[in-house]
């Protein structure tokens with residue numbers, strides 16, 4: 001407990017996900033317009049209200065989005081976090097500090113999403129999807145164990161947690177002609193997203209990841225499996241995944257996850273030098289996926305085969321630059337056991353095995369009105385728990 005702090009919120013303790021060890025950044029609107037804030041328990045602390053205590057760093061966080069903060073440097077991110085930690089753990093309320101209950105604010109998409117990339121770094125997910133979608137081929141292609149496979153997605157349809165998702169229309173396989181209409185196989189993908197910042201740079205070595213990854217969000221990569229299954233060869237996912245990608249409203253600083261770092265699993269063969277890490281950048285994040293109130297799976301990010309450092313090194317190794325606001329997602333987080341699978345395509349094994357929700361209700365894919373919430377925690381320093389804020393969304397019926 002930190003009973004000495006001026007912040008009176010029972011959720012603002014080190015054993016709760018949004019205690020002083022986490023301090024994620026977001027943008028809230030309580031009716032007076034968007035303001036950058038840090039989350040303290042179940043309250044938001046708008047940073048404009050403590051600008052006087054932030055000195056020159058105030059300029060980074062007194063606007064209406066996180067964009068100026070993302071464009072700053074790792075040294076500034078660290079200095080701001082240290083200063084905010086002092087402010088929220090002090091006994092006296094800083095002059096002017098406002099605390100707004102989260103229940104009374106709208107949390108907005110906190111930064112301008114620049115480029116969006118989605119990787120495919122769970123071996124379990126890749127093998128399962130291969131078995132389900134391509135039963136007559138090897139589940140993994142030979143490149144998979146040598147590079148983090150990914151594709152460029154659609155930045156403009158990244159939406160904040162709480163945004164409803166309209167069931168997409170599209171083409172799907174038909175005999176003899178393709179059919180068109182609302183997707184009948186709407187799915188989720190539980191993923192972790194990395195929010196980039198710092199100087200615009202190409203060829204980011206794995207050792208520089210913390211200069212370019214500001215923080216972490218949870219991602220739901222909504223996926224229409226029937227649209228995807230018909231369109232995706234040979235160029236990869238396209239309209240089956242570009243209609244909506246949901247992200248948490250709060251960005252947990254990478255620095256808050258220092259206690260969660262773990263090595264990625266050994267690939268069992270040599271790595272090309274640009275993918276070798278001098279320090280481990282895997283993360284022990286424990287996800288939980290709730291479908292209409294029932295927890296249906298608990299994926300573990302520590303099972304992922306590539307780290308954010310390897311993904312960013314790969315993404316930029318050809319000379320492509322990373323810039324503030326770029327978002328890259330890990331790929332669906334699936335583990336070896338059924339209770340750790342990261343999408344309903346796998347959990348229902350291609351729609352063949354119903355998934356039990358509460359009260360005898362079963363599902364294979366999403367129905368209109370269904371709500372999915374993904375949350376996660378990670379081990380913090382000294383036995384504390386660090387939170388990644390939820391990403392939630394409800395499916396609305398397809399447009400007429």
Ligand SMILES: O=C(O)/C=C/C(=O)CC(=O)CC(=O)O
Nearest residue numbers: 119120121129130189331332
């Ligand atoms: O194997 C395939 O054909 C496609 C699989 C996916 O749906 C991949 C995707 O979006 C990446 C991921 O989330 O792991």
Ligand SMILES: [Ca+2]
Nearest residue numbers: 118189221332
């Ligand atoms: Ca995905």
Ligand SMILES: [Mg+2]
Nearest residue numbers: 221241244245
């Ligand atoms: Mg998407």
